[in-house]
Amino acid sequence: MDKQPASSWSIHTRPEIIAKYEIFERVGSGAYADVYRARRISDGLTVALKEIFDYQSAFREIDALSLLHGSPNVVLMHEYFWREDENAVIVLEFLRSDLSAVIRDAKRRKKKGSGGEGFSVGEIKRWMIQILNGVDACHRNLIVHRDLKPGNMLVSDDGVLKLADFGQARILMEPDNVATDEEREGEASREPPEVIPDYVNSSQKGSEGQEQEVLSRDEYFRQVEELKAKQVVRDDTDKDSNVPDGDASCLATCTVSEMDDDFGTNSFAYDEEGLDGGGEGLMTSCVGTRWFRPPELLYGSTMYGLEIDLWSLGCVFAELLSLEPLFPGVSDIDQISRVTNVLGNLNEEVWPGCVDLPDYKSISFAEVESPLGVEGCLPNHSGDVIALVKKLICYDPARRATAVELLNDKYFKEEPLPVPVSELYVPPAMSGPDEEDSPRKWNDYREMDSDSDGFGPVNVKPTSSGFTIEFP
Numbered sequence: 001m002d003k004q005p006a007s008s009w010s011i012h013t014r015p016e017i018i019a020k021y022e023i024f025e026r027v028g029s030g031a032y033a034d035v036y037r038a039r040r041i042s043d044g045l046t047v048a049l050k051e052i053f054d055y056q057s058a059f060r061e062i063d064a065l066s067l068l069h070g071s072p073n074v075v076l077m078h079e080y081f082w083r084e085d086e087n088a089v090i091v092l093e094f095l096r097s098d099l100s101a102v103i104r105d106a107k108r109r110k111k112k113g114s115g116g117e118g119f120s121v122g123e124i125k126r127w128m129i130q131i132l133n134g135v136d137a138c139h140r141n142l143i144v145h146r147d148l149k150p151g152n153m154l155v156s157d158d159g160v161l162k163l164a165d166f167g168q169a170r171i172l173m174e175p176d177n178v179a180t181d182e183e184r185e186g187e188a189s190r191e192p193p194e195v196i197p198d199y200v201n202s203s204q205k206g207s208e209g210q211e212q213e214v215l216s217r218d219e220y221f222r223q224v225e226e227l228k229a230k231q232v233v234r235d236d237t238d239k240d241s242n243v244p245d246g247d248a249s250c251l252a253t254c255t256v257s258e259m260d261d262d263f264g265t266n267s268f269a270y271d272e273e274g275l276d277g278g279g280e281g282l283m284t285s286c287v288g289t290r291w292f293r294p295p296e297l298l299y300g301s302t303m304y305g306l307e308i309d310l311w312s313l314g315c316v317f318a319e320l321l322s323l324e325p326l327f328p329g330v331s332d333i334d335q336i337s338r339v340t341n342v343l344g345n346l347n348e349e350v351w352p353g354c355v356d357l358p359d360y361k362s363i364s365f366a367e368v369e370s371p372l373g374v375e376g377c378l379p380n381h382s383g384d385v386i387a388l389v390k391k392l393i394c395y396d397p398a399r400r401a402t403a404v405e406l407l408n409d410k411y412f413k414e415e416p417l418p419v420p421v422s423e424l425y426v427p428p429a430m431s432g433p434d435e436e437d438s439p440r441k442w443n444d445y446r447e448m449d450s451d452s453d454g455f456g457p458v459n460v461k462p463t464s465s466g467f468t469i470e471f472p
C-alpha cells in the first residue's frame with residue numbers, strides 16, 4: 001500500500017496522542033509504518049509509537065499483540081489509538097536494537113579479528129531460546145507471524161529479545177469457528193475502540209477481553225495437528241472486503257520488479273491487492289521476506305499453517321551460526337534455486353503431495369546430483385546443532401519440529417549451557433540522539449520529512465502542552 005504523502009506528519013496533529021506522549025525522533029520506517037520514540041508524559045516511560053498506514057496491517061498487529069499480551073518474548077503493546085479516517089497508532093515498549101544489528105556487529109568484530117569467531121555456543125543457545133519462546137507463544141495462540149526475520153526481533157539494551165512487527169500475522173481458527181458470510185458481514189463493522197486503556201497493570205487478556213486460555217502441551221499439539229490435517233484458516237482481519245486473501249500465487253502475481261528490488265530483506269504482503277480467488281479460507285503466498293520464505297510459499301501455496309514460521313526460524317538459526325543469511329536469493333526463482341542446491345530437488349519422495357503445489361509444474365530445475373546439504377552451509381558446526389537446523393529446514397512442512405519440541409531438545413540443556421541474558425552482547429547505538437537528554441524536537445521533523453510531507457513549509461511552535469502547527 002502506498003504511503004499517504006502526509007502520513008508521517010499526522011501523528012503530530014493528533015490531540016489524543018500528544019496529550020499523553022511527547023514525541024521525539026522517527027526511529028524506523030517500514031513498508032506499512034513509521035515508528036517514533038516518545039515519552040509517556042505521566043511517568044516518563046520511553047515508548048515507541050508506531051503509526052500504521054494500512055488498515056489491515058494495523059488490525060492484524062493489534063489483534064495479535066492483544067492476544068500475546070504479557071508474553072515475555074513478544075513486544076509489549078501498552079495501548080493503541082484508533083479512529084475512523086486516521087492511521088492507527090500503537091504504543092509499544094521501546095527496544096533500541098534488533099537481532100540483525102547484533103548479527104551485523106558480530107560479523108564486523110569477526111572480520112576485524114577483535115571479537116573471536118562470532119557468537120559462542122552459549123550465546124547462540126540463549127538467543128535461540130528467546131526466539132523459540134516468542135514463537136511458541138505465537139503458535140500456542142494459533143498465531144502465525146508470517147514475517148520472522150532478525151530485523152523483526154527487537155532487542156533491549158540488556159539482551160532481552162522480543163518478536164515484533166505482527167502486521168502480517170494471522171490468527172488461525174479451528175474449522176468449526178470459520179465464519180459464515182453473514183457472520184463475516186457482521187464482523188466487518190467490528191472495530192477496536194478509539195483508544196484502549198493501558199495494559200500495563202492488567203492480567204493477560206484476549207483481544208475481546210476474555211481470560212486467555214492456557215493450552216496444555218497436549219492440547220497445543222492436538223490443535224496444531226488438527227490444523228495441519230484440515231488446513232482451514234479464518235482471516236479475522238479482512239474486514240474491508242470480507243474475502244479471503246485468495247489463491248493467486250506469489251509467482252503469478254509478485255514476480256515483478258518490486259520483488260527484485262528488495263534484496264530479500266523487505267517484507268511483503270499482497271493482501272490488499274485483492275488477490276481474491278474466491279476459495280474459502282485461503283491465504284496469500286505473497287507474505288514474508290524472501291530470504292526467510294519457505295518453499296511452500298515460493299511454490300505458491302495458499303493453504304499453509306504455522307510451519308511457515310518454522311522454516312523462517314531455521315533460517316534465523318543458521319544465520320546466528322554462520323553470520324550469513326542461509327538463502328540470500330536475489331529473486332524468487334533464485335531463492336528456490338538456492339534452496340534446491342542445498343536440499344536437492346523437490347519431489348514426492350521428500351515431500352509427498354508437493355506436486356499439487358500451484359507452481360510446482362511451472363518451475364523445474366535440472367537434477368541436482370549432489371546437494372550441498374545444510375551441513376555444507378554450516379561448516380565447523382557440531383552434528384548436533386546441524387541436526388537441529390535440519391529439523392526446521394526441510395521441504396515437508398509436516399516434518400518440521402515445533403518451537404516447543406526444539407525448546408525441549410537436549411541441545412539447549414547440555415554443556416556449554418546457554419549464557420544468562422545479561423551476558424549477551426548488544427552493540428551500542430551507532431549514532432542517534434541521547435535518549436533522555438537531547439531528543440529531537442518538532443522542528444527536526446520539518447527537515448527529516450521534507451521529502452514526505454505534502455504540506456510544504458509549516459511553522460511548528462512548541463507550547464506548554466505540546467505544539468502548534470501553522471500552515472502558511
Ligand SMILES: Nc1ncnc2c1ncn2[C@@H]1O[C@H](COP(=O)(O)OP(=O)(O)OP(=O)(O)O)[C@@H](O)[C@H]1O
Nearest residue numbers: 028029030031032033035048092093094095165267
Ligand atoms: N518497539 C520498537 N522500539 C523501537 N524501535 C522500533 C519498535 N518497533 C519498530 N521499531 C523500528 O521501526 C522499524 C519499522 O517497524 P516495523 O518493522 O514494525 O514496521 P513495518 O512497516 O511493519 O516493517 P516491515 O517493512 O518490516 O513490514 C523497525 O525496523 C525498527 O527499527
